[in-house]
Amino acid sequence: MAPSIHPADLLSTLRHKHLTPAIVFLTSRRACDDAMQALALLPSAIPPDRQEAIARVLDGVTAEFPSIAEHPLRETVQRTGVAAHHAGHLPSWKIAVEELMRRGCLDAVFATTTLAAGVDFPARTVVITQSSVRKARDFTDLTVSEIQQLSGRAGRRGKDLVGFAVVTPSPYIDLRHIAKGLTGHPEPIDSQFVITYPMVLNLLKAHPLDHIQAILAKSFAQFQLDQRAERLQEKLDTLEVQMAPYGPRECTDWITQWHHFDTARRRKPHRPSVHKQDPPEVAARLPFLTPGRLVSLGKARAIVLREYRSRGQRSPMLTVLRSEGSITEIPVTFVAEVLDRTFEVKETRAYPWTTPETIQGLVDELAELPTRVPALPILVSEQADQIPDELIAQTLDDFPCPTCPSRHACQKDHPTALKLRQEIARTTKAIQALRTSLWHRFQEKVEVLQQLGYLTPAAQLTADGEWARLIRIDHSLLITELIRAEAFSAIEPALLAAVMASIAHDDDRPGAFPRASAGLSTVLNQVRRLAHELAAFDDPPLLRGDIAALTERWVGDPALTWIGLCRATTMAEGDMYRLFARTLEYLSQIESLRSSHPSLADTAARAIANLRRGVLEELP
Structure with missing residues (x-):
């Protein structure tokens, strides 16, 4: 990758090609400040009439915001016709830079990507020098929406027939990612609705408890959850059609009957199985952690290849494929979120539990994933859904299977039928969680407020609740x-x-x-x-x-x-x-x-x- 272009060379080229005024998006605040320092050292200056125009605009803004009177960048901006704009500056200085840009006084502004949203900042050209942005402590690829926000700043209404988006060489840029962002569809809008304690108190102040669920159902957040539930309902309808041929036989629930019989038949008499009770949150997630499921491991994401139990402790474990192509074994407790996305995985009976072609395809699909993938809401129950081993009969004489005429059909169809039924159960639980997740979150907050004394057992505000709201x-x-x-x-x-x-x-x-x-x-x-x-x-x-x-x-x-x-x-x-x-x-x-x-x-x-x-x- 070629080194970054020096700010002075970049500005000279933009002026020579008549591509000013321009917004140059850099990777960080420090990069913007370094660019301004580099320009401050140059002897060249813009014509005196332009310097006077900048001074007049700054004087006008200073009358309203005195804090910029002695701003350290004021002299550099007036002499070079270039400014910096980022979150490290005072709002008054950013207002001054925006006013200079609107008046056509500046040739360029060095800015971070925060400038791309929510500011009326006209420019003929935008210069993109990065394909990722720093969020918290890590760099994250720009989303399609963010790339289109950056490029969308090019072109001034009523002044430019064409806006220019220029991509420059930089160690921080991936041209394929930029091309995808410029031509792809923006990510869907996700509701940021969060149920908070003050919201609960104020809703209960204004409405009876039995009216709240209907109010939450009208929110945009619930609308999006219902849309996801409808897509899952279509999947559930398809699964039930596939399940129809495996209907009742001699045993009404022949799938469970055969599973218990096969378990008892395979169990070794001298090594009785020991059932380990999983924590409720782990037990609730296990049915969803099937091969192909996308999961979040904190800041990383991975695809499940296999779910199994460790030897000795019998703890639930996963074999996962990470985005860089590595295959690792992790406890289920390492999973931060189960994401609402699955991939096709061709399973094999030995490591790496799928084919090399599938692994390569999954790595490519992981690289193409959008930045935000919605999490699957999972309802945690204190009661385990699995049947303990103690309830499974220990002797083959307790089952009719050995003499049943459907034995061979059950043995043949059981793997497929069991997989279908498990998928139906998972999908049904996911639909239920989506339909009721907002209401359950509201109820959880109500229980906490009752426990702490802000609400009565009847969900009425106490004296503390009245002022806490x-x-x-x-x-x-x-x-x-x-x-x-x-x-x-x-x-x-x-x-x-x-x-x-x-x-x-x-x-x-x-x-x-x-x-x-x-x-x-x-x-x-x-x-x-x-x-x-x-x-x-x-x-x-x-x-x-x-x-x-x-x-x-x-x-x-x-x-x-x-x-x-x-x-x-x-x-x-x-x-x-x-x-x-x-x-x-x-x-x-x-x-x-x-x-x-x-x-x-x-x-x-x-x-x-x-x-x-x-x-x-x-x-x-």
Whole structure:
């Protein structure tokens, strides 16, 4: 792969070919900043009249957003006619760059892929330098929708008859993936509907419990689940037609009868089988883990080739094919999710349990899979569906099979009939789970709220439920439990803001931060203990002490300037701005509890007043 094109050479070529203004999508914030630094070192500059036009636009934006008056990139943008735009910048600076682009003052903008969605950003040309994007700690291939969003920014309405999408050489690009994205169909829209504890409380505040299921049934999420259930119902109808020839014989349930007879016949008398009870969540998944099933192993995906039990412990195990082509053995407990996708697998009786041709085909299909594949909702029952070995007769005299006239037909048809019946049972369970999964999730939340005292046994709001429903943010259960435990009793505004910031922050990006005070460390330890206790009901937040210390310093020291705070940490300005904006949202939720917790609400109001200053005053 050829090396990446130097930003100066790329900009020169775009200008020479009359392909400006352009948006150059780079792999990271740092790549955007490095590109701007490289241009800042060049002696060349745009004509004076264009520099004056940029200065006038920036002065106009500065009048509304004073925080950009001394922005470090201002001089470079004015001299080169090029800017950077990414999440590490303050919103005010991004607004200024967008205004410059709309006025036609810039030749190019170096940006990350976050610019592709939700911003009116006209350009004649887009330059794609990557086929993957960093999400969390890993790089993930761009989806078809994301690639089309990037290329769709090319062409200005009313100015360009044609928009240009240019793909440049880069170590971070796969041309086949880009071509697939440009010509393929976008991924289907998946509902992001999540049932939360505040939602449950507010629904039960407004509606009786017996009306809730009908309300959930009208949601887009349930509509999509019903569509998946209808497709499975068509499959179930086909399976039942295939099952029809294997109807009742001398024994009404001849499949089970023959299975028990064959098990008793094969069992060795001197080695009685020991039945091991699987955990409910494992037992619920086992029927779905058939050859060809796609499963999620955390961040990786694999296809099941075989399900078996280990020797000795008799633990359920899987042989799976991973995306890189390796075949490994894993416990069923390693499976994070059972995905709603199956592949054709030609089974064999020996390793690797399928043919080499099938393996190659499966590897290719894994590579072509979309980024998002819906998970199969599986209902977990406390009662095992399998019949324990103790209930299977141990002697052949207990069965009529040896003298039954249908014995040979049963022996011949049993493998096919059993496989069909198991598939019918799996499909029926999947349909049931899809039809009722939202309602079951709602009921699970109701049971937790009843257990914690926010709801009565009749699903009516208690006194605590009445005020808890007003906390409509992430980790609301942790916050309401902290309030009930009086963790915020007589707390200072800076400490309250710091704790809310640690709960609100969901990024584990490393950096340099101020050290937490002794008082903050004590409070955070109490928050962590409670979060651990509630982990069975709600995923705990990161609760980073360094993020809390940064917030405490800003709120607790009114004399500290924004520039002074930036010098105390390596955290990007845009990240700090979003952190404090989210903290303000969390504090405003606590401030709304004036009728039930007036003292705490007053502390939250003072924390908001101390937090919202300087750059934060520009918040709408």
